[in-house]
Amino acid sequence: MTFEVTVLGTSSALPAHFRHPSAQLVNHNHTYLLFDCGEGTQMQLQRFGLKRSKIEHIFISHLHGDHYFGLPGLLTTLNLLRHEKPLHLYGPPALETILKTQFQASSLQLQLDLHFHPVPMESPSILVDNEAVTIYSLPLQHRIACVGFVVAEKERERKYNPKAGHEYGVPVEAINAIKKGADYTQPDGTVIPNRLLTQDPLPPRKYAYFTDTLPLTHWDAYLQGVDLLYHEATFLQEHAERAAHTHHTTALQAAQLAKRNQVGALLIGHYSAKYTDLTPLLEEAQSIFPHTQLATEGETYAIG
Ligand SMILES: [Zn+2]
Numbered sequence: 001m002t003f004e005v006t007v008l009g010t011s012s013a014l015p016a017h018f019r020h021p022s023a024q025l026v027n028h029n030h031t032y033l034l035f036d037c038g039e040g041t042q043m044q045l046q047r048f049g050l051k052r053s054k055i056e057h058i059f060i061s062h063l064h065g066d067h068y069f070g071l072p073g074l075l076t077t078l079n080l081l082r083h084e085k086p087l088h089l090y091g092p093p094a095l096e097t098i099l100k101t102q103f104q105a106s107s108l109q110l111q112l113d114l115h116f117h118p119v120p121m122e123s124p125s126i127l128v129d130n131e132a133v134t135i136y137s138l139p140l141q142h143r144i145a146c147v148g149f150v151v152a153e154k155e156r157e158r159k160y161n162p163k164a165g166h167e168y169g170v171p172v173e174a175i176n177a178i179k180k181g182a183d184y185t186q187p188d189g190t191v192i193p194n195r196l197l198t199q200d201p202l203p204p205r206k207y208a209y210f211t212d213t214l215p216l217t218h219w220d221a222y223l224q225g226v227d228l229l230y231h232e233a234t235f236l237q238e239h240a241e242r243a244a245h246t247h248h249t250t251a252l253q254a255a256q257l258a259k260r261n262q263v264g265a266l267l268i269g270h271y272s273a274k275y276t277d278l279t280p281l282l283e284e285a286q287s288i289f290p291h292t293q294l295a296t297e298g299e300t301y302a303i304g
Contacts, residue, residue, distance in 0.1 A: 001029045003153065003205050003303040005230070007269065007295045008044040012234045012248070013066055015040070016273035020297060021066035022211060024230070025050055026151060028133060034058045035149060035209045041070035042077055048298045053083055057128065059135075060091030061211055062146035068095070072102050079110050086113045090127050090137070092145055093118040121145035124222070138222055140213035142247045148210035150222055158198035168192045205304030208263075211270050214244065215253040223261035227304035230295065231257065232270035233281055239274070251281040255288035264304065269295030 005026045011019035021038025025045070032054045034041070045052045052074060060068045068091070078087070089095075096116045103110055119125060119137050122145070128135035132154055137147040157179040165175065170184050170192075178184055184192040206225050210216070211232040223229065233251035235243040243250050249257075251268055258266040266289050271278055278294050285292040293301070 001156065003028050003207070004300050005207065005228070005267075005303060006048065006050060006300040007267075007297055008041055008048070009036075009038045010269040010271055010295045010297055011038075011066070012232070012270045012272055014273055017276050019271065020044055021069070022061075022270060023070065024209070024295075025055070026207060026303075028151065028153070030054075031056055031132065033135075033151065036061055036067045036211070037070040037074055038066050039069040039073075042074045044297065052078065053081065053085070055087065056085065057088045057090070057135075059127070059137075059149050059209075060089070060095060061140075061148065061209075062142060062144055063092050063094060063098070064142075064144065064146075064212065067212070071095075072099065075099070075110065075112065075114070076108065079108070079112050083112055086115060088115045088117060088128075090117045090119050092121055119147055121147060136222065138219050140210060140216065142212045142214070146212050148208065148213065148219070150209075150226070151207045153204040153206065155204055156201040158194070158201050160198055164197050168197065170197065203304075207303045212247070213249060214247050215249050216257060220261055223257070223263060226261065227264040228267060228301060229258055229261075229263040229265070230267045230269060233268035233285060234270050234272050236275070236280055236284055239272075251284040252288060255285040255292060258285075258289040258292070264291070265301075266292040267295050267301055268292060 005024050008023040009020035020040045022036040023038050023041040024035045026033040034055050125137050127137055134152045136150045140146045140148050160179050178197050183194050205227045208226045208229045231254040232249050233254040234248035235250045237250045237252040240250050254268055282294045
């Protein structure tokens with residue numbers, strides 16, 4: 001089952017060195033989730049051959065422009081294309097007023113089936129809870145209210161063994177129940193225990209998206225078992241003072257968080273325009289947490 005993230009924007013504050021403002025697209029079993037929507041996101045989607053029409057949920061971390069200025073454009077495009085599928089938007093409460101004002105001023109009657117869900121910015125909250133995933137928001141520490149997001153997969157179905165099923169004469173219509181843990185009863189009443197027909201499922205996977213924050217100390221419980229942590233690493237440690245002043249994290253600090261929580265892998269991004277070459281950021285993080293990668297626009301990273 002696919003669980004991966006494609007990075008669309010890696011720049012903090014302003015576009016620089018051909019890097020774009022924050023956005024990333026998560027694909028969980030062909031359900032598409034967009035995290036942040038910086039300016040140019042719809043162009044980046046197009047550039048990397050990703051279909052904007054497939055997006056079902058959009059999550060906005062905070063209202064600094066580099067995290068959502070692409071949203072009015074994306075929504076207007078979907079509206080022009082007569083997009084019909086429901087679209088769920090999660091973000092700071094003021095986002096709804098901002099969008100309404102913008103669309104009213106241009107006399108745009110949105111025909112989209114758009115559902116706005118205000119995110120509580122001061123406490124952890126469950127935003128999505130369905131059969132496949134639970135998605136949480138967690139308050140971060142930034143200059144304005146800002147949240148991070150965790151996508152936690154639900155326990156997956158047991159792995160059905162078709163060869164064993166064939167041997168025991170399992171009909172197709174019984175397979176779904178078996179994947180959920182049921183035994184199979186043959187027509188003569190013989191019960192075939194589930195363990196003969198299935199294997200344990202792979203463990204559920206977890207993705208965390210933490211951007212625009214001071215180094216965090218209080219969400220460790222939520223980071224337990226995270227397979228891939230995307231964390232901002234706006235500055236190098238030599239600019240730690242600047243990072244603290246602007247409420248950002250250094251590459252070293254992001255790596256310390258990853259190490260402390262033993263996440264599977266760390267993906268750093270949200271680079272300051274100060275840095276043309278990102279290698280020093282990578283090296284700094286890897287000195288603490290070797291399993292670190294630089295988020296690169298257009299690249300897709302497996303989760304788990
Ligand atoms: Zn910000």
